[in-house]
Amino acid sequence: MKRMVILYGGRSGEHEVSLMSAASIVRHLDASRYEAVLVGATKEGEWYLQDPAEALRARASDAPLAIAKGRRVLVAPGGGLVVVSDGASGVESLSCDLVFPVLHGTFGEDGTVQGLLEVAGLPYVGAPVLGSAIGMDKEKAKELWLSAGLPVVPFLAVRAWALADMAALARKVSARFGWPCFVKPACAGSSVGASKVASAEGLEAALRAALEWDEKALVEPFVNAREIECSVLGNVDPVAFPPGEVAPTHEFYDYEAKYLDPDGARLEVPASISPEQAERVKSVAVAAFKAAELAGMARVDFFIDKRTGEVLLNEANTIPGFTHISMYPRMCEAGGLSYPELINRLADLAIERHVMRSKLSFMA
Numbered sequence: 001m002k003r004m005v006i007l008y009g010g011r012s013g014e015h016e017v018s019l020m021s022a023a024s025i026v027r028h029l030d031a032s033r034y035e036a037v038l039v040g041a042t043k044e045g046e047w048y049l050q051d052p053a054e055a056l057r058a059r060a061s062d063a064p065l066a067i068a069k070g071r072r073v074l075v076a077p078g079g080g081l082v083v084v085s086d087g088a089s090g091v092e093s094l095s096c097d098l099v100f101p102v103l104h105g106t107f108g109e110d111g112t113v114q115g116l117l118e119v120a121g122l123p124y125v126g127a128p129v130l131g132s133a134i135g136m137d138k139e140k141a142k143e144l145w146l147s148a149g150l151p152v153v154p155f156l157a158v159r160a161w162a163l164a165d166m167a168a169l170a171r172k173v174s175a176r177f178g179w180p181c182f183v184k185p186a187c188a189g190s191s192v193g194a195s196k197v198a199s200a201e202g203l204e205a206a207l208r209a210a211l212e213w214d215e216k217a218l219v220e221p222f223v224n225a226r227e228i229e230c231s232v233l234g235n236v237d238p239v240a241f242p243p244g245e246v247a248p249t250h251e252f253y254d255y256e257a258k259y260l261d262p263d264g265a266r267l268e269v270p271a272s273i274s275p276e277q278a279e280r281v282k283s284v285a286v287a288a289f290k291a292a293e294l295a296g297m298a299r300v301d302f303f304i305d306k307r308t309g310e311v312l313l314n315e316a317n318t319i320p321g322f323t324h325i326s327m328y329p330r331m332c333e334a335g336g337l338s339y340p341e342l343i344n345r346l347a348d349l350a351i352e353r354h355v356m357r358s359k360l361s362f363m364a
């Protein structure tokens with residue numbers, strides 16, 4: 001029996017989604033192979049070991065996991081994880097065979113926690129440091145995809161200093177994309193700070209809103225599109241599953257449609273697209289996964305332009321949602337991989353990568 005630390009919660013706007021994703025993972029864990037060890041990360045970023053009763057409770061219900069403060073978990077460089085006991089009487093090592101970081105967004109999906117786990121010498125599910133960081137940065141991901149010859153939505157990266165000459169910026173956007181355009185933070189998620197801009201007058205406010213979330217914003221043409229997603233799984237030889245569709249009932253898939261409005265989007269798995277389009281999505285998804293140095297898993301998101309039928313890469317999510325209604329596990333299921341088998345596979349991939357890397361030389 002292996003001990004899988006499930007790390008959830010975290011310092012991000014997607015904290016609550018993580019509580020649901022992690023609960024679902026615990027519920028579907030193959031109990032003949034893994035014992036779940038729950039470590040909850042608070043919104044302040046502190047990690048706490050949870051009582052085993054919480055994992056037992058999660059196995060019996062779909063309710064989100066909770067995070068109780070008590071015994072702190074720390075990373076020991078070169079020595080895995082340790083638990084600080086209640087009475088501060090000392091630290092004891094936390095026995096753990098691998099970590100499943102179920103942390104969506106900042107400080108979890110962006111390479112920072114992956115770096116900590118590398119330093120601790122622990123295998124972990126999902127993309128490594130570099131791939132996680134690339135997946136988080138929509139500008140850098142698209143630059144890599146462009147250089148790999150993959151189709152992306154055109155973009156212009158804007159930093160705060162460029163707002164000093166709004167007239168020049170508006171002319172540039174007008175010439176390159178026309179109106180409406182779309183503005184969003186380069187490194188964020190959940191559609192926060194994102195908006196559609198009808199004309200030059202709205203550009204500055206949209207950029208300022210996006211720049212509240214990141215130092216860099218992206219301006220893109222507004223694509224009137226179907227939103228298609230594709231699960232990719234694997235390390236050196238990743239495979240893609242049948243794509244699904246998210247059809248938002250809002251003007252775009254905004255924060256409200258994602259999390260607040262129960263009728264915010266219609267999810268369809270598999271997507272009703274032609275077999276040729278599905279094949280195209282799958283092959284671009286695998287190429288995008290490789291070009292962005294990803295490993296383990298990713299949900300690669302696309303637009304299919306409603307006017308031209310063109311398939312365009314939008315972004316890659318390296319720790320996608322894992323609730324029972326989330327697209328990533330559902331698309332894997334549509335391809336014949338059940339949720340418990342998916343977790344086993346992800347864990348095997350994590351160990352495989354760890355073993356492979358441990359054979360590399362680091363010192364002459």
Ligand SMILES: Nc1ncnc2c1ncn2[C@@H]1O[C@H](COP(=O)(O)OP(=O)(O)O)[C@@H](O)[C@H]1O
Nearest residue numbers: 182188189190191192220221222223252253315
């Ligand atoms: N260029 C664009 N044209 C039209 N809609 C867009 C564009 N870029 C993003 N969107 C809309 O905004 C949503 C969020 O953008 P996305 O790039 O996926 O960032 P996030 O990481 O926040 O999910 C998308 O699902 C889509 O509905």
Ligand SMILES: [Mg+2]
Nearest residue numbers: 190191301315
């Ligand atoms: Mg998205």
